[in-house]
Amino acid sequence: MIPRKKILAVVGARPQFIKHAPLSKALEKDFLLKSVHTGQHYDDNMSRIFFDELKIQKPDFQLKDIGKSHAEQTGNMLISLERIFQQEQPDAVLVYGDTNSTLSAALAAVKLHIQVIHIEAGLRSFNIQMPEEVNRIMTDHVSSILFCPSEVAQQNLFAENIRRNVFICGDVMKDMLRLTLPYTRRLFQEKKYYFATIHRPYNTDAKDRMLEILNTFNALPYPVLFPIHPRTTKLLAGFGVQLEQFKNISFIEPVGYFESLSYQYYCEAIITDSGGVQKEAYWLEKKCITIRPETEWVETLTNHCNTLLFDSLSELASKLQEIPTYFDPGLYGTGDASNEISEQLKNCLC
Numbered sequence: 001m002i003p004r005k006k007i008l009a010v011v012g013a014r015p016q017f018i019k020h021a022p023l024s025k026a027l028e029k030d031f032l033l034k035s036v037h038t039g040q041h042y043d044d045n046m047s048r049i050f051f052d053e054l055k056i057q058k059p060d061f062q063l064k065d066i067g068k069s070h071a072e073q074t075g076n077m078l079i080s081l082e083r084i085f086q087q088e089q090p091d092a093v094l095v096y097g098d099t100n101s102t103l104s105a106a107l108a109a110v111k112l113h114i115q116v117i118h119i120e121a122g123l124r125s126f127n128i129q130m131p132e133e134v135n136r137i138m139t140d141h142v143s144s145i146l147f148c149p150s151e152v153a154q155q156n157l158f159a160e161n162i163r164r165n166v167f168i169c170g171d172v173m174k175d176m177l178r179l180t181l182p183y184t185r186r187l188f189q190e191k192k193y194y195f196a197t198i199h200r201p202y203n204t205d206a207k208d209r210m211l212e213i214l215n216t217f218n219a220l221p222y223p224v225l226f227p228i229h230p231r232t233t234k235l236l237a238g239f240g241v242q243l244e245q246f247k248n249i250s251f252i253e254p255v256g257y258f259e260s261l262s263y264q265y266y267c268e269a270i271i272t273d274s275g276g277v278q279k280e281a282y283w284l285e286k287k288c289i290t291i292r293p294e295t296e297w298v299e300t301l302t303n304h305c306n307t308l309l310f311d312s313l314s315e316l317a318s319k320l321q322e323i324p325t326y327f328d329p330g331l332y333g334t335g336d337a338s339n340e341i342s343e344q345l346k347n348c349l350c
Helices: 014-027 048-054 071-089 101-109 131-142 150-159 172-183 207-218 230-239 255-266 275-283 300-303 315-320 337-349
Strands: 006-011 033-039 092-096 117-121 145-148 164-166 193-199 224-227 247-253 270-274 287-290 307-309
Touching: 006 014, 006 071, 006 315, 014 172, 014 224, 014 275, 014 337, 033 071, 033 150, 033 193, 033 315, 048 255, 071 101, 092 101, 092 131, 101 117, 101 131, 101 255, 117 131, 145 150, 145 337, 150 172, 172 255, 172 275, 172 337, 207 224, 207 230, 207 247, 207 315, 255 275, 270 275, 270 315, 275 287, 275 300, 275 307, 300 307
Parallel strands: 006 033, 006 092, 092 117, 117 145, 145 164, 193 224, 193 270, 224 247, 270 287, 287 307
Antiparallel strands: none
C-alpha cells in the first residue's frame, strides 16, 4: 500500500480558520494532514473559538510569543516553522491568503525544498503599501501549486509569468458559508441595522480618522452593530475616546463565525474594510460599503453590490441607499472548492 502524502497546513488568522474548516475535511480523506497554529491571532475570541465552532481538529503544533511587529512576527515564525518542517518532513506545506503566517510558512518551506500550496493565490490590490499585498505577491512567487478563486486572479499570475500548476477552483470560504447558512438566526434586537467591521491600521491607528468613522456611523439612519477588534479597543482607549458617546453604535466583543454570519444575514447593509466580509456580503446579497481605497475582490464592485469609499465618508449614508441590481450566484465558484482542490492535489502530489 502506497503511504499517503503528508500535507502540513499553517493557519493563524481568523479568515484562515474559516478556509481551513471545509478544506481540512476534504483533504483528510486522501492525505495525512497536520496543522500548525502560529498564534498570529492570540485572543480567544479571534482564534480558539473558531476551532470550537467550526469543529476543526485541534492543531498539532501551536506557536507562542511570536511578537507584535511585522518583522518580529515574520522572523519568529520563520524560525519556529522551519524547525517543525524539518521534524515533520511533509511532502507539501499548505498556506492560506496573505498574512504574516502565510509568508513565513512559504519562505520556511521553499528554503527546505518543500512544495508550497497557496490557497487564494493571484489576488492583487495593486497597493504595495498594504502588508498583505507584499505577503501575497512573495508567496505566489515561491509557491509550487496555486489555487485561484477567479479568472481575474489567474490572469494576475499569468501577467507575472507564473503559469505552472495554476488552477481556478473557486473560494473555500463559499464552501463554509453554504454549509453554515441554514443555521443563521436573528441575534440583534433591532429590526433594521447595519453591520460593521473595521480593523485595518489606516482606519484605526490615527485618532482623527477613527473619530471620523465613528461619527459617520453615529449619524446613520439605522443603528450600527460593531464587533470591535481587541487592538482597536486598545487604541481607542489610548486616544481617550469614550465609546458611550456614540449612541447609534452598539459595540460588542469580537464574534465567532456563526454569529458573524447571522448578524450579516439579518442586517440592512454591511460596512467593512475586511476582504472576507466583502465576499460574505456578496454571497448573502447584501449591499456592502468597503472603507478602503481599493479591493482585491474587484468582481464584487459590479452592479452597486460593493462600493469603495475612503476619502469622502460624508457620502456613506447616500452610498448605502444605492440598490444592487444583480448578484452573480456563481461568483467565486459553486461552494465545492475544497473537493476540487483535493482532487487536483491528488494529481499534483501523488
